[in-house]
Amino acid sequence: MDKGLVKVIANEQIAERIYRLQVQGELVGRMTRPGQFVHIKCGTGIDPLLRRPISICDVDADQQALTMIFRADGHGTRVLSESVPGQSLDILGPLGEGFPVEMRKEGEHAVLVGGGIGVPPLYYLGKQLRARGVNVTFVIGFGTASQVFLTEELAELGTVHVVTMDGSAGTKGLVTDVLTEANGLAPADWDVLYSCGPLPMLRALQDTYQALNKEGYISLEERMGCGVGACLACVCSVQEPQEGKKKYKKICSDGPVFAFGEVRI
Amino acid sequence: MATVNNRLAVNIAGIEMKNPIMPASGCFGFGREYAQFYDLNKLGAIAVKATTVEEREGNPTPRVAETPGGMLNAIGLQNPGLADVMDYELPWLQQFGDLPVVVNVAGTTTDDYVQVAERICEAPNVAAIELNISCPNVKCGGITFGTDPVIAAQLTEEIKKVSSVPVFVKLSPNVTDVVTIAKAVEAAGADGLSMINTLLGMRIDLKTRRPIIANRTGGLSGPAIKPVAIRMIHDVSQQVNIPIIGMGGIQSADDVIEFFMAGASAVAVGTANFVDPYVCPTIIDELEVKLEAYGVQSISELTGAAWK
Numbered sequence: 319m320d321k322g323l324v325k326v327i328a329n330e331q332i333a334e335r336i337y338r339l340q341v342q343g344e345l346v347g348r349m350t351r352p353g354q355f356v357h358i359k360c361g362t363g364i365d366p367l368l369r370r371p372i373s374i375c376d377v378d379a380d381q382q383a384l385t386m387i388f389r390a391d392g393h394g395t396r397v398l399s400e401s402v403p404g405q406s407l408d409i410l411g412p413l414g415e416g417f418p419v420e421m422r423k424e425g426e427h428a429v430l431v432g433g434g435i436g437v438p439p440l441y442y443l444g445k446q447l448r449a450r451g452v453n454v455t456f457v458i459g460f461g462t463a464s465q466v467f468l469t470e471e472l473a474e475l476g477t478v479h480v481v482t483m484d485g486s487a488g489t490k491g492l493v494t495d496v497l498t499e500a501n502g503l504a505p506a507d508w509d510v511l512y513s514c515g516p517l518p519m520l521r522a523l524q525d526t527y528q529a530l531n532k533e534g535y536i537s538l539e540e541r542m543g544c545g546v547g548a549c550l551a552c553v554c555s556v557q558e559p560q561e562g563k564k565k566y567k568k569i570c571s572d573g574p575v576f577a578f579g580e581v582r583i
Numbered sequence: 584m585a586t587v588n589n590r591l592a593v594n595i596a597g598i599e600m601k602n603p604i605m606p607a608s609g610c611f612g613f614g615r616e617y618a619q620f621y622d623l624n625k626l627g628a629i630a631v632k633a634t635t636v637e638e639r640e641g642n643p644t645p646r647v648a649e650t651p652g653g654m655l656n657a658i659g660l661q662n663p664g665l666a667d668v669m670d671y672e673l674p675w676l677q678q679f680g681d682l683p684v685v686v687n688v689a690g691t692t693t694d695d696y697v698q699v700a701e702r703i704c705e706a707p708n709v710a711a712i713e714l715n716i717s718c719p720n721v722k723c724g725g726i727t728f729g730t731d732p733v734i735a736a737q738l739t740e741e742i743k744k745v746s747s748v749p750v751f752v753k754l755s756p757n758v759t760d761v762v763t764i765a766k767a768v769e770a771a772g773a774d775g776l777s778m779i780n781t782l783l784g785m786r787i788d789l790k791t792r793r794p795i796i797a798n799r800t801g802g803l804s805g806p807a808i809k810p811v812a813i814r815m816i817h818d819v820s821q822q823v824n825i826p827i828i829g830m831g832g833i834q835s836a837d838d839v840i841e842f843f844m845a846g847a848s849a850v851a852v853g854t855a856n857f858v859d860p861y862v863c864p865t866i867i868d869e870l871e872v873k874l875e876a877y878g879v880q881s882i883s884e885l886t887g888a889a890w891k
Contacts, residue, residue, distance in 0.1 A: 319619060321860060359858065364652045364806045364834075368857060393649075410860065541645045543656065544857040546619075548612040550632075550661045551647040555640075564663065565640055571616070 319413055319546070320345060326405045327383065333467040336435070337399045338375075339386045341407055346382040349374055352443035353416030353514075353537055353575045356386070357545035359408040360394040369410060370394040371542050371570070373514070375438035375468075376445070387438035387468065413545050414574050417443050417512050417535055424451030426509040430476075431493050431523060432458045433515025437468055439537060443512055444475040455479070455503065457496050459515070463487035479503075494522055505530050513537065521583050528578040535577055540569045547571030555582040590874050591867070593627070593883055595826040595848045596749040596774040598683050598710045600627035602867050603839065603882055607830050607853035608633060608687035608713060608753075609658065613672040614679075620860045623676075625867060628683040630777075630851055631672065633715050634703065636695050638664035648786045648795040653805030653832070654854055655784050657798035660689050660718055665699050673706040683710030685751070689718060693741055696728075701745040711748050713828075714739065714773075717755030717780035719802045729755040729780075732767035739771035749774035751828060754819075756811055757783050765819040777828045777851065778819065779812045805854040806832040813845045820846025821890050834862060836869035840877075843885035 324343030332338045349356075357369040376385040390399040401407065417439075422428065428447050430440045437458050444454045454476030460466045463486035472478045479496045480488030489496055493515075497503045505527065513523050514537035527534050543549035552569040557579055559565040567573060567581050591602035605628040606617070613631045614623050623629060641661025648655045663672070668686070676684055686703045690696035700712055716729030716738060728738050735752070742750050752768040754761060756779040765776055781802025786795045794800070812831025820827050829847030833839060834855035842850050855862040874882060 321620075366649060367652060367805055367854070368647075368649050368654055541647050543647050543654065544610075544616070544860075546616045546860065548616040549610060549647075549656070549857060550612075550641065550658050551656060552644065553641070553646075553661065554644070565638070566661070 319411065320348075321408065321410045323406045324384065324409050326401045326403050326407060328403060329399070329401045331399075332387070334464040335390050336465065336467050337388055337390060339388065339398070339401060340383055341386070341409070342381065342383045343409070344382060345409060345411065346377060346384040347379060349377045349384060349412040351412065351416035352419065352446050353439050354412040354414050355574065356384070356409050356411030357413055357542075358398060361397040366394040366397065368394070368543065369545060370398065371413070371545055373439040374412065374442055376442050387435075389435045410545060414570055415572065417537070417575050419443070419446050419450065422447060422450050422452050422510070425453070427453045427455070427507065429497070429503060429508045429511045430454060430456050431497075431511060431513040431515070431519070432456070433493060433519045434460060434465070436513070436515030436537065439514050440512065441468060441471060444472060448475050455508070457481065457493045457503070459483075459493040459519070460487070493519060494526070505532055510534060517583060524578050524583065532578070535575050536583070537575045538569050538573055538581070538583065542570050545570045556580065557582050590880060591871060591882055593849050595828065596711065596751070598628065598749065600683060600849060601681065602627040602870070603849040604863050604867050604870070605630050605685065605828070605849065605851050606856055606863055607851035608685070608715070610853040610856050613668070614676060617856065617860055621864050623679045624681045625864045626682060627849065628685055628710065629676070630685040630687060630713055632662050633660045633687040633689040633718065634662055634665055634668045634699055635660060635689050636665050636698050638662070638667065643797040645795060645797055648801065650784070650786060650803065650807060653803050653807030655786060655796055655801030655803050656781070657796050657801035659798065665702055669702060669706060673708060677708050682708075684708050685711045685713050687713040687715050687753070688742070689715040693738055696738060697741055697745055700742045704745070704747040709748055711774070712742065712746055712750045713777050714742055714750055714752045717753050719755070719757060719781060719783045719800070726755050726757065729764065730758050732764045735764050736767040736771035739768045739773050743772040751775040751777045753777035753780055755780050756815055761815050762819055762822050765823050769823045769825050773825060775826045775828065776819065776823065777830065779808070779815055779831045782808055782811060804832070806834060808832050809838065813841060816842065816847055817845040817889060820887060833866075834858070836866050836873045839866060839870055840873065840885060843882060844887070844889040846887045846890065848883065848886050
């Protein structure tokens with residue numbers, strides 16, 4: 319973790335309010351773990367004042383190139399969406415504990431479930447799992463067809479199931495509607511589940527599969543102050559705190575990724 | 584080394600600081616996170632997270648919201664509790680031998696405050712207590728002690744009875760007349776003042792029509808509050824004879840100089856640490872250069888330069 323300047327090499331809109339931003343710099347060489355994030359100063363000056371946490375979508379270690387996909391929702395991310403090639407960005411990172419992949423074995427089946435802007439970190443995760451010989455299935459959900467992105471890139475790594483709330487693309491409904499035996503995605507059909515997306519989705523996945531003792535991981539999002547664990551803005555409660563241990567976890571530094579059952583959501 | 588640092592050295596209430604910069608309480612944890620970025624010995628002092636008798640879990644999330652030039656927070660004094668701070672956090676800070684530690688003490692009742700203050704002084708590296716009578720984000724304690732001069736003075740008096748280190752009282756800006764409270768705690772024996780704590784504020788989410796922060800209100804900090812802090816320090820410092828640690832939106836060496844001119848004798852940097860983890864060492868380096876450029880031999884000369 320450190321702070322440094324990176325240079326914007328590309329920035330394009332790829333779906334409704336969704337931007338793909340590519341930057342290059344020495345700091346990128348340290349971004350080896352999927353599920354970690356960077357904290358970006360959006361613009362210069364004091365408005366916006368705080369940095370914005372953005373997930374790591376892909377890293378090209380040779381080129382020291384980092385790809386981020388974010389949604390321009392508020393003031394900070396709108397400023398970030400106006401970045402142009404050649405511009406410098408002040409980045410802090412890589413931050414947080416990412417998705418664990420080192421215990422995965424060749425031939426295992428991993429299901430990667432993403433919702434909306436929770437989809438991007440699953441790409442770098444999928445790449446690392448594939449490199450370990452793990453079979454990967456993506457289940458990704460969006461509101462409507464105009465918000466769908468990254469499907470072609472993910473399809474290079476494994477099977478992709480697209481779900482939209484209104485049925486305008488893929489299956490109509492929620493990601494949980496696709497996790498069925500008919501799709502080869504019953505609990506017995508996979509070894510581990512990784513997920514990132516809206517809280518109700520993560521809650522449903524944790525509630526269902528923790529009860530079945532399945533191995534799984536959720537990546538949480540929360541408004542952050544410092545991003546490094548000092549300000550205690552982004553905490554969540556531990557499900558079953560142990561005697562003498564802290565009752566809370568910090569999403570920025572203990573997370574954003576937690577195992578099923580680790581935290582109460 | 585000594586000649587470089589002389590210009591920046593200050594002495595507040597008997598505490599020798601090699602420079603006047605410390606991170607503000609609540610913005611730096613107990614130093615562990617920022618020690619990953621630089622050697623904390625570079626700092627003049629460190630003000631650590633508010634400590635209460637028992638462990639506190641704080642308020643529900645969301646706990647922060649941004650505003651133009653500032654941020655609102657309602658952490659709710661989350662901390663690991665007195666025992667943990669004594670056994671784990673303060674001993675860890677002993678590795679930074681040159682670093683005076685200021686412990687922010689909070690509580691719900693007078694007895695709570697007394698219990699924490701009495702025990703904290705036993706730690707060998709605690710240089711001062713910062714009495715937190717101004718946290719706007721807790722239902723009991725905090726600001727309820729800081730808005731009434733009589734109650735603020737009584738608490739200060741009780742803490743002075745048990746404290747073997749200097750006591751700085753952290754004042755709230757959320758009062759009509761901050762000078763009255765400052766004078767009351769000075770008369771009660773306070774060795775210094777910290778000012779200002781955050782300003783009570785609120786933001787509302789246009790989509791949900793609800794306050795963004797779960798606690799509804801939060802404390803406003805950052806560059807947006809700097810003029811309020813400068814005004815209050817300017818007013819108070821001319822009416823008391825004890826030193827003031829100034830804080831509220833500091834993010835550059837120029838800001839530090841402005842706080843000194845208003846009447847501060849040292850400063851604390853809060854929200855700016857979140858924007859740039861290196862902000863404290865950067866300010867320290869910049870300050871040396873600026874003072875040289877202005878021909879200032881000792882930063883203490885600047886305290887109160889803007890009075891009258």
